[in-house]
Amino acid sequence: MWDVLKDRREALEGKDILSLFDRADRAAAYSVETDGVLLDYSKTLIDDAACSALVDLARSSGVEERRAAMFAGKPINETEGRAVLHTALRNPDGPAIEVEGEDIMSGVRDTLARMRSLAEEVRSGRFEGAGGTIEDVVNIGIGGSHLGPEMGTRALGPYHDGPRCHFVSNVDGADIHDTLSGLDPARTLVIVASKTFTTIETMTNARTAHDWMAKAVAEPGAQFVALSSATEKAAEFGIAPERVFAFGDWVGGRYSMWGPIGLALMIAIGPDDFDDFLRGGAAMDAHFRAAPLAGNMPVMLALTGIWHHQVCGYPTRAVLPYDQRLARLPAYLQQLEMESNGKRVTMTGAPLSTQSGPVVWGAPGTNGQHAFYQLIHQGTQIVPCEFMVAARGHEPDLAHHHALLAANCLAQSEALMRGRGLDAARALMAQAGHEGEERERQARHRVFPGNRPSTTLIYDLLTPFRLGQIVALYEHRVFVEGVILGINSFDQWGVELGKELAGTMADVLSGDAPLDAKDGSTRQLVTFVQSQRGRSAL
Numbered sequence: 410m411w412d413v414l415k416d417r418r419e420a421l422e423g424k425d426i427l428s429l430f431d432r433a434d435r436a437a438a439y440s441v442e443t444d445g446v447l448l449d450y451s452k453t454l455i456d457d458a459a460c461s462a463l464v465d466l467a468r469s470s471g472v473e474e475r476r477a478a479m480f481a482g483k484p485i486n487e488t489e490g491r492a493v494l495h496t497a498l499r500n501p502d503g504p505a506i507e508v509e510g511e512d513i514m515s516g517v518r519d520t521l522a523r524m525r526s527l528a529e530e531v532r533s534g535r536f537e538g539a540g541g542t543i544e545d546v547v548n549i550g551i552g553g554s555h556l557g558p559e560m561g562t563r564a565l566g567p568y569h570d571g572p573r574c575h576f577v578s579n580v581d582g583a584d585i586h587d588t589l590s591g592l593d594p595a596r597t598l599v600i601v602a603s604k605t606f607t608t609i610e611t612m613t614n615a616r617t618a619h620d621w622m623a624k625a626v627a628e629p630g631a632q633f634v635a636l637s638s639a640t641e642k643a644a645e646f647g648i649a650p651e652r653v654f655a656f657g658d659w660v661g662g663r664y665s666m667w668g669p670i671g672l673a674l675m676i677a678i679g680p681d682d683f684d685d686f687l688r689g690g691a692a693m694d695a696h697f698r699a700a701p702l703a704g705n706m707p708v709m710l711a712l713t714g715i716w717h718h719q720v721c722g723y724p725t726r727a728v729l730p731y732d733q734r735l736a737r738l739p740a741y742l743q744q745l746e747m748e749s750n751g752k753r754v755t756m757t758g759a760p761l762s763t764q765s766g767p768v769v770w771g772a773p774g775t776n777g778q779h780a781f782y783q784l785i786h787q788g789t790q791i792v793p794c795e796f797m798v799a800a801r802g803h804e805p806d807l808a809h810h811h812a813l814l815a816a817n818c819l820a821q822s823e824a825l826m827r828g829r830g831l832d833a834a835r836a837l838m839a840q841a842g843h844e845g846e847e848r849e850r851q852a853r854h855r856v857f858p859g860n861r862p863s864t865t866l867i868y869d870l871l872t873p874f875r876l877g878q879i880v881a882l883y884e885h886r887v888f889v890e891g892v893i894l895g896i897n898s899f900d901q902w903g904v905e906l907g908k909e910l911a912g913t914m915a916d917v918l919s920g921d922a923p924l925d926a927k928d929g930s931t932r933q934l935v936t937f938v939q940s941q942r943g944r945s946a947l
């Protein structure tokens with residue numbers, strides 16, 4: 410299949426994306442719409458032959474079988490022997506799903522009901538801290554226990570009518586210091602979010618928060634909540650079982666914002682809006698399960714990604730939400746995509762014959778336009794761009810802002826595709842009064858090669874439901890790309906070595922472990938830190 414795709418790519422060499430629009434219905438044919446969201450992937454150099462080869466690739470890679478296995482609770486996370494059922498969290502009224510012979514759905518419903526009741530108590534003021542109603546919620550967690558709720562809380566700002574929410578993740582004391590200073594411990598709720606309840610950053614921050622609260626509050630544990638699969642560890646930390654919200658090991662960290670890890674988001678926007686977020690995810694699941702591959706949004710987004718990264722060889726892709734409230738989406742997607750598909754061996758342990766998933770990066774528009782779009786338009790590397798934008802904003806009084814925002818988004822994808830040729834650039838320079846060699850020199854700087862691919866995801870308004878659709882869309886896109894590459898998208902062994910070495914490095918830095926075994930560079934760096942510490946102690 411890969412050979413067919415590579416041949417197709419060669420056959421398209423020198424062809425313009427714009428010329429593909431000679432086919433009058435190209436935009437509609439290269440788009441998928443589901444439940445009010447439209448994905449337009451027509452501004453890519455994918456023609457009918459390439460498209461059908463890509464769909465064949467998805468089919469022959471077993472995407473449909475693997476999808477059925479995932480939803481049925483089969484242990485498709487083979488290196489950890491686990492099912493992959495984050496989809497169950499957003500379908501609490503769905504049918505029974507058995508994991509190792511036991512139905513998990515009643516547990517999902519119970520936990521959601523308990524989350525709802527705590528969220529309502531906190532929001533209504535019935536749950537009080539030592540000093541009265543809760544004014545601030547601090548979510549302590551990292552990676553999958555941080556990025557989802559943080560991204561979602563920011564994205565759904567217009568729905569945020571609960572207490573203020575803060576997110577602490579970094580072990581850098583600056584993070585918790587800056588977050589806690591100014592908060593009243595007697596009116597703060599601390600959520601310790603950690604699937605394993607062992608992550609060094611989170612446990613260090615949780616203990617610091619506990620000490621901070623203990624200075625002002627007689628029973629600090631009463632203002633702590635735990636979100637974890639390791640309930641016994643949460644109990645050891647001193648958090649009472651009624652404030653521990655558990656989830657199964659069939660929920661991967663980076664797929665976990667739909668369940669207990671989403672508690673901060675639920676407290677912020679309220680359980681009803683959180684339900685809408687879940688419904689949006691479930692709607693995308695239903696589409697993903699039922700739509701034929703060629704009309705399936707996550708599948709076609711994945712195939713566009715496969716085309717650009719694996720077939721065309723473009724090393725990165727940019728996620729460019731034209732929505733300031735989606736500022737944290739690129740970071741969220743970096744974990745989702747790069748931790749899931751940044752692997753060098755297939756499910757069987759054999760080396761990948763393809764590239765692993767691409768580098769994902771991005772920032773909201775229009776800000777990025779004034780920073781890195783220079784390279785996107787004129788750099789030598791091609792960066793496929795994934796634009797997203799709502800047709801309207803949440804601020805009716807500022808509709809003229811939104812009109813400019815949307816216009817910029819649409820103009821960028823057009824500019825990337827059309828570019829500006831040398832003749833047009835010469836004409837511009839002539840108009841500006843340049844002549845001869847100077848005109849030629851100036852014109853060359855103003856050429857845009859164009860023919861640069863992009864996709865656009867467009868929807869009416871960024872509601873909780875829409876956010877649910879968008880997050881689930883990207884989850885399934887990662888899944889489809891992973892299946893095609895033969896990767897296990899649900900483990901993350903690549904984060905382990907650094908963690909192990911950090912443990913011993915702390916001893917080396919403190920002088921409790923020998924430095925001799927380290928390489929020259931590491932010895933130099935350790936010595937520098939030690940000498941500076943010594944100075945500050947003087």
Ligand SMILES: O=P(O)(O)OC[C@H]1O[C@H](O)[C@H](O)[C@@H](O)[C@@H]1O
Nearest residue numbers: 552553554603604605608662904
């Ligand atoms: O939720 P936790 O167990 O604390 O894990 C937090 C994060 O750290 C790990 O190292 C993984 O790389 C992430 O996938 C995970 O989300």
